[in-house]
Amino acid sequence: MFEFQVKERRRRTLSFRRTGVSAECRAADESYVPRVVLKPDAAKKRIEAALEKNALFKGLDKEQINTVIDAVEEEKYKAGDVIVKQGESGLYFYLLEAGACEVWLSMHNARNPQMVKIYGPGDSFGELALLYDAPRAATIKASTDCILWTMDRSTFRTILMASTRKKRNLYEDYLQNVPLLKTLDKYERSAIADVLEPEYFVAGKEIIIEGTPGDKFYFLEEGTAEARTRGAVVMKYGKGDYFGELALLNDELRSATVMAVTDCKVVSINSESFKRLLGKLEDILQRKKTEYAAATASTS
Numbered sequence: 001m002f003e004f005q006v007k008e009r010r011r012r013t014l015s016f017r018r019t020g021v022s023a024e025c026r027a028a029d030e031s032y033v034p035r036v037v038l039k040p041d042a043a044k045k046r047i048e049a050a051l052e053k054n055a056l057f058k059g060l061d062k063e064q065i066n067t068v069i070d071a072v073e074e075e076k077y078k079a080g081d082v083i084v085k086q087g088e089s090g091l092y093f094y095l096l097e098a099g100a101c102e103v104w105l106s107m108h109n110a111r112n113p114q115m116v117k118i119y120g121p122g123d124s125f126g127e128l129a130l131l132y133d134a135p136r137a138a139t140i141k142a143s144t145d146c147i148l149w150t151m152d153r154s155t156f157r158t159i160l161m162a163s164t165r166k167k168r169n170l171y172e173d174y175l176q177n178v179p180l181l182k183t184l185d186k187y188e189r190s191a192i193a194d195v196l197e198p199e200y201f202v203a204g205k206e207i208i209i210e211g212t213p214g215d216k217f218y219f220l221e222e223g224t225a226e227a228r229t230r231g232a233v234v235m236k237y238g239k240g241d242y243f244g245e246l247a248l249l250n251d252e253l254r255s256a257t258v259m260a261v262t263d264c265k266v267v268s269i270n271s272e273s274f275k276r277l278l279g280k281l282e283d284i285l286q287r288k289k290t291e292y293a294a295a296t297a298s299t300s
């Protein structure tokens with residue numbers, strides 16, 4: 001049998017609480033006093049680079065980013081180390097700077113956990129226990145030597161909890177009803193919610209232009225749109241439909257123009273997140289190509 005042994009490490013580093021708390025921090029948690037773990041400028045630059053790669057930190061202002069940079073603490077793990085263990089209580093949120101970590105899940109008290117994904121640089125984990133006051137939902141194990149930045153619970157709850165929860169709640173129902181995502185589990189859909197960027201297009205405006213390079217994938221959240229090739233309508237889109245996948249999947253130019261028929265709200269995903277989060281749906285996405293070919297043939 002496969003048993004992970006771990007107790008989340010408790011920090012021994014000297015840290016202090018900063019006085020002169022910003023109004024924003026006080027608003028989020030009256031008792032919060034920012035934590036400061038002293039570190040050289042070079043370390044601050046590394047943290048900033050890691051934060052830039054992670055969608056959860058995107059909406060933060062400069063002051064909040066500085067609070068995060070002050071508060072996090074470096075941790076190194078060796079290949080094979082267990083960083084968090086499913087079922088235990090959670091103390092920290094983790095941002096992976098270097099190395100790779102495996103996610104292991106034990107479903108319904110099954111004895112043998114399954115590895116469900118691998119995290120790489122810029123990925124983060126450990127938010128669920130802190131967001132919902134719940135036991136760790138999965139076990140995370142270093143698959144190579146790793147460098148992580150760990151954030152204490154109080155900083156996480158003050159700086160990141162509201163924005164993360166808001167985005168996940170906002171898109172939970174919508175994503176659950178997107179047919180393409182039916183085979184994903186709730187956690188995989190919330191990872192998609194984290195990276196969605198809303199965009200608005202007035203009726204008649206092009207969302208995608210045929211023959212141009214593509215760097216985004218879109219879900220249509222509100223309104224209707226249509227795809228045209230050489231002027232002929234080849235596809236109509238409504239709420240929950242998606243487009244823009246072919247250029248990203250096949251590294252090619254946009255093969256059609258997609259235009260808003262009514263005012264539209266779309267949510268987009270950049271190509272890096274698309275490959276990371278929707279990669280396992282590639283077969284379903286590629287199948288759509290046959291549908292496009294048939295529609296195009298019937299108009300010519």
Ligand SMILES: Nc1ncnc2c1ncn2[C@@H]1O[C@@H]2COP(=O)(O)O[C@H]2[C@H]1O
Pocket residue numbers: 084090103105116117124125126127128129130135136137138139140185187188
């Ligand atoms: N499929 C999954 N289900 C639950 N947690 C997952 C999954 N994949 C990755 N995780 C991460 O594993 C972490 C384990 O600790 P948390 O429950 O705090 O937060 C969890 C998520 O960040």
